[in-house]
Amino acid sequence: QKxxxxxxxxxxxxxxxxxxxxxxxxxxxxxxxxxYRQYSxxxxxxxxxxxSNGDKEDGRFTAQLNKASQYVxxxxxxxxxxxxxxxxxxxxxxxxxxxFGKGTRLSVIA
Amino acid sequence: xxxxxxxxxxxxxxxxEKVFLECVQDMDHENMFWYRQDPGLGLRLIxxxxxxxMKEKGDIPEGYSVSREKKERFSLILESxxxxxxSMYLCASSLYGGGDxxxFGAGTRLSVL
Numbered sequence: 001q002k003x004x005x006x007x008x009x010x011x012x013x014x015x016x017x018x019x020x021x022x023x024x025x026x027x028x029x030x031x032x033x034x035x036y037r038q039y040s041x042x043x044x045x046x047x048x049x050x051x052s053n054g055d056k057e058d059g060r061f062t063a064q065l066n067k068a069s070q071y072v073x074x075x076x077x078x079x080x081x082x083x084x085x086x087x088x089x090x091x092x093x094x095x096x097x098x099x100f101g102k103g104t105r106l107s108v109i110a
Numbered sequence: 111x112x113x114x115x116x117x118x119x120x121x122x123x124x125x126x127e128k129v130f131l132e133c134v135q136d137m138d139h140e141n142m143f144w145y146r147q148d149p150g151l152g153l154r155l156i157x158x159x160x161x162x163x164m165k166e167k168g169d170i171p172e173g174y175s176v177s178r179e180k181k182e183r184f185s186l187i188l189e190s191x192x193x194x195x196x197s198m199y200l201c202a203s204s205l206y207g208g209g210d211x212x213x214f215g216a217g218t219r220l221s222v223l
Contacts, residue, residue, distance in 0.1 A: 008150075031209075034211065042216070042217075043200055043214035043215060043216055043217050044153075044200075044214050045214070046211055046212075046213075049211070088152075088153070092209040092210070093209050094209055095209060096209055097143060097155055097158050097168070097209070098209060098212055099155075100152055100153040101152065102150070102151070102152035103152060
């Protein structure tokens with residue numbers, strides 16, 4: 001089983017809809033989770049992190065974590081064309097480098 | 111704001127050349143990382159460093175070496191560039207342990223002909 005799995009997409013949603021991006025991980029020792037956004041030709045930038053079960057909201061973004069199911073998701077409400085990017089999930093483990101998923105490419109159609 | 115600066119955005123080299131990719135961070139971060147990113151393969155860790163003069167192999171270190179003589183600078187060296195090293199190279203740094211938030215440079219797109 002791969003350490004971090006994401007559907008590569010592309011995930012296409014219409015403008016204004018909710019985009020749902022999912023990530024599963026294999027290491028039960030993972031303590032928290034980062035979501036990075038990467039625009040085409042650019043480097044990844046951190047947009048959210050979550051460390052406890054449940055939801056964490058930041059503007060139009062909500063991260064959801066379920067440690068029992070080893071599942072983390074990112075919801076983007078009122079999706080905009082500017083949200084079109086690849087979203088990378090990265091579990092945080094103590095004292096080892098982040099392992100990134102391959103990312104899900106999101107396309108928001110105007 | 112954290113700034114991670116990579117010396118070149120685009121680089122074209124010939125097979126067999128020795129290539130240096132430089133990375134500098136200005137936030138006194140302890141940890142620095144080198145990744146390569148290829149379509150369909152995601153980010154793959156080449157080498158990382160938790161301290162000056164210290165280095166650890168990542169997942170794909172073959173064909174690469176690194177140097178960290180000063181805390182703020184981490185260099186990736188391709189001893190003898192090959193066409194399969196054509197890729198986007200990304201440098202990152204983090205303040206605390208390796209599992210902390212990583213801040214990325216803009217990347218260097220290297221083409222080896």
